Amino acid sequence: MTASLDLAQVSLGVELGPLHLEHPLMDASGTFDLLEYARRYEGDYFADFPYAAYVPKTVTADARTGNPGPRVTETPAGMINAIGLENPGVDAWIAALPAWAHLRQPVIVSVGGNEPGQYAAVVRAIEEYLAGAASGAAPAIEGYELNVSCPNVSGGLQIGADPAATAAVVGACRAETPRFLLAKLTPNVSDVTATARAAVDAGADGISLVNTFKAMVLDHDTLRPFLGNRTGGLCGPAIKPIALRMVAEVAQALPDVPLVGMGGIMSGLDALEFIACGATAVAVGAANFTGLEVPARIVAELRAELALRGLATPSAARGLALRG
Amino acid sequence: MSDTAREEHVHGQQWAETSHCRVADVRHFGAFAALELVAPRVAAKAAPGQFVMVNVPGAGFLLRRPLSLFSVHGDRVGLLLEARGAGSARLARLEVGESVDLAGPLGSAFPHAGVTSALLVGGGIGCAPLQYLADELTAAGSSVTAAFGFRDFRAARAAGAFAIERLWVSSEDGSTGRRGTVLDILAALDVPPGTVVYACGPTPMIAAVQLWALVQGLMGFASLEAHMACGSGSCHGCVVDTARGKLRVCSEGPVFALDEVRP
Numbered sequence: 001m002t003a004s005l006d007l008a009q010v011s012l013g014v015e016l017g018p019l020h021l022e023h024p025l026m027d028a029s030g031t032f033d034l035l036e037y038a039r040r041y042e043g044d045y046f047a048d049f050p051y052a053a054y055v056p057k058t059v060t061a062d063a064r065t066g067n068p069g070p071r072v073t074e075t076p077a078g079m080i081n082a083i084g085l086e087n088p089g090v091d092a093w094i095a096a097l098p099a100w101a102h103l104r105q106p107v108i109v110s111v112g113g114n115e116p117g118q119y120a121a122v123v124r125a126i127e128e129y130l131a132g133a134a135s136g137a138a139p140a141i142e143g144y145e146l147n148v149s150c151p152n153v154s155g156g157l158q159i160g161a162d163p164a165a166t167a168a169v170v171g172a173c174r175a176e177t178p179r180f181l182l183a184k185l186t187p188n189v190s191d192v193t194a195t196a197r198a199a200v201d202a203g204a205d206g207i208s209l210v211n212t213f214k215a216m217v218l219d220h221d222t223l224r225p226f227l228g229n230r231t232g233g234l235c236g237p238a239i240k241p242i243a244l245r246m247v248a249e250v251a252q253a254l255p256d257v258p259l260v261g262m263g264g265i266m267s268g269l270d271a272l273e274f275i276a277c278g279a280t281a282v283a284v285g286a287a288n289f290t291g292l293e294v295p296a297r298i299v300a301e302l303r304a305e306l307a308l309r310g311l312a313t314p315s316a317a318r319g320l321a322l323r324g
Numbered sequence: 325m326s327d328t329a330r331e332e333h334v335h336g337q338q339w340a341e342t343s344h345c346r347v348a349d350v351r352h353f354g355a356f357a358a359l360e361l362v363a364p365r366v367a368a369k370a371a372p373g374q375f376v377m378v379n380v381p382g383a384g385f386l387l388r389r390p391l392s393l394f395s396v397h398g399d400r401v402g403l404l405l406e407a408r409g410a411g412s413a414r415l416a417r418l419e420v421g422e423s424v425d426l427a428g429p430l431g432s433a434f435p436h437a438g439v440t441s442a443l444l445v446g447g448g449i450g451c452a453p454l455q456y457l458a459d460e461l462t463a464a465g466s467s468v469t470a471a472f473g474f475r476d477f478r479a480a481r482a483a484g485a486f487a488i489e490r491l492w493v494s495s496e497d498g499s500t501g502r503r504g505t506v507l508d509i510l511a512a513l514d515v516p517p518g519t520v521v522y523a524c525g526p527t528p529m530i531a532a533v534q535l536w537a538l539v540q541g542l543m544g545f546a547s548l549e550a551h552m553a554c555g556s557g558s559c560h561g562c563v564v565d566t567a568r569g570k571l572r573v574c575s576e577g578p579v580f581a582l583d584e585v586r587p
Binding site: 030031032033036037039040057065066069071073074076077078079081083086286288289290292 | 379385411427553555563564
């Protein structure tokens with residue numbers, strides 16, 4: 001057993017592809033609204049922003065109103081949601097960028113669509129805006145996360161379940177940007193390494209996994225599907241063991257590809273487990289719904305969990321679960 | 325305390341939310357429980373119509389429960405809740421001396437400055453925020469009339485938690501107050517012109533009150549309910565249809581203009 005370190009001896013910084021992150025934690029797309037948090041914070045939230053990178057809610061080419069309600073409910077050790085990628089569309093999204101242009105951390109834009117051209121149109125619109133934007137008119141958009149795995153819109157999940165369709169989306173977006181490109185994969189496949197490999201071969205710089213598990217909850221009075229969308233995506237602690245297994249599989253199949261691991265991270269120890277399974281960075285999803293102070297708590301816990309084990313950096317823990 | 329721990333502590337203090345709020349009083353009315361919690365930071369900022377997210381104590385509960393403010397007295401915040409599922413049943417079993425975490429106050433409030441005559445229309449557990457509103461209106465010298473509707477005898481037990489001078493109650497089974505719905509009470513009321521209507525309850529009731537107010541030429545406000553995950557604007561789980569499109573109950577609401585909701 002290695003001796004413990006002092007908290008100050010732990011350096012949390014990681015390199016995710018070309019991105020330097022102050023620590024390995026970011027938010028999972030759609031679970032954390034920067035401006036809503038800033039509005040409720042009594043200090044300067046931009047100065048105290050807890051995540052090392054910000055992944056906004058998925059943006060699509062055209063505005064989407066999302067699914068009918070109910071959209072969310074709690075499940076044993078988790079929750080199910082079917083929001084349906086509600087968003088204002090990329091033009092309105094771009095117009096709102098100046099409101100949070102002073103965010104210091106890198107931004108990874110989550111992009112959605114029904115077919116490759118729609119994904120590429122979002123990336124193209126953002127690249128065109130950034131090319132002409134005055135200094136200070138946009139946050140530091142340093143990458144994209146292609147959401148080919150939303151289970152709650154027609155099209156999204158099917159793309160992510162099919163390696164060729166995934167590759168087509170990645171390829172179309174790769175042609176539009178030199179920036180860091182992540183493909184966010186669905187767990188609703190029999191072999192996640194196949195879609196991961198297809199995404200990387202098509203030009204993805206890294207892989208995010210997992211999105212939510214397609215699932216169903218019934219109304220106990222009517223015995224009909226509870227959600228307005230009938231099915232939804234399951235997340236939270238219930239899915240963590242499956243997510244860990246999938247991250248480990250992709251890390252073993254593609255050892256040189258940067259991974260962002262996620263699925264039910266509620267604590268610093270959960271985050272450390274994903275790193276041990278091969279993730280370079282990790283994303284916090286449903287836990288954001290359980291308290292406004294949660295992101296800062298998980299970062300502090302990760303530091304303590306590393307120190308306790310005598311690990312001076314997240315990199316020292318990376319892949320520990322994969323060794324013979 | 326290390327720098328990191330201090331940073332985390334400072335960060336934790338910057339939210340308008342309060343940890344470990346002690347339960348100071350509990351009253352039970354059938355399946356309903358009226359709790360009073362010592363929560364000075366929430367009490368200091370609260371306004372009628374706003375809500376708090378409440379952690380359910382114990383393992384096995386992930387999401388916090390949204391509960392509207394039933395009362396605010398000094399540093400105490402009152403909540404009225406109905407035991408429905410496992411989470412609300414646990415909250416209804418809270419005892420004096422136990423603690424829960426609150427986040428809030430959250431959401432929009434009932435505008436009530438300068439209102440001289442108010443009609444409060446509630447249905448079921450939706451009556452809860454109207455007590456706090458009645459307290460504030462009465463203190464400001466407004467004339468307050470309340471009409472509360474309940475489904476049956478069990479649901480009408482909640483009426484015992486309220487202290488409003490002019491309160492009319494209906495029940496659909498005739499067990500408590502007038503037989504019928506709250507609309508039957510409204511039909512029998514003589515409502516002065518300029519009265520502001522405040523409604524909170526099930527969607528069909530909101531729709532009926534909206535139509536009634538339109539016919540009477542009265543303006544007002546409605547507080548809406550929706551299944552919620554975060555309670556803080558992030559998840560878009562609680563959206564409702566309005567004249568301004570889909571809006572979040574937790575963030576743009578829960579209080580909307582009565583004529584803009586699309587129940």
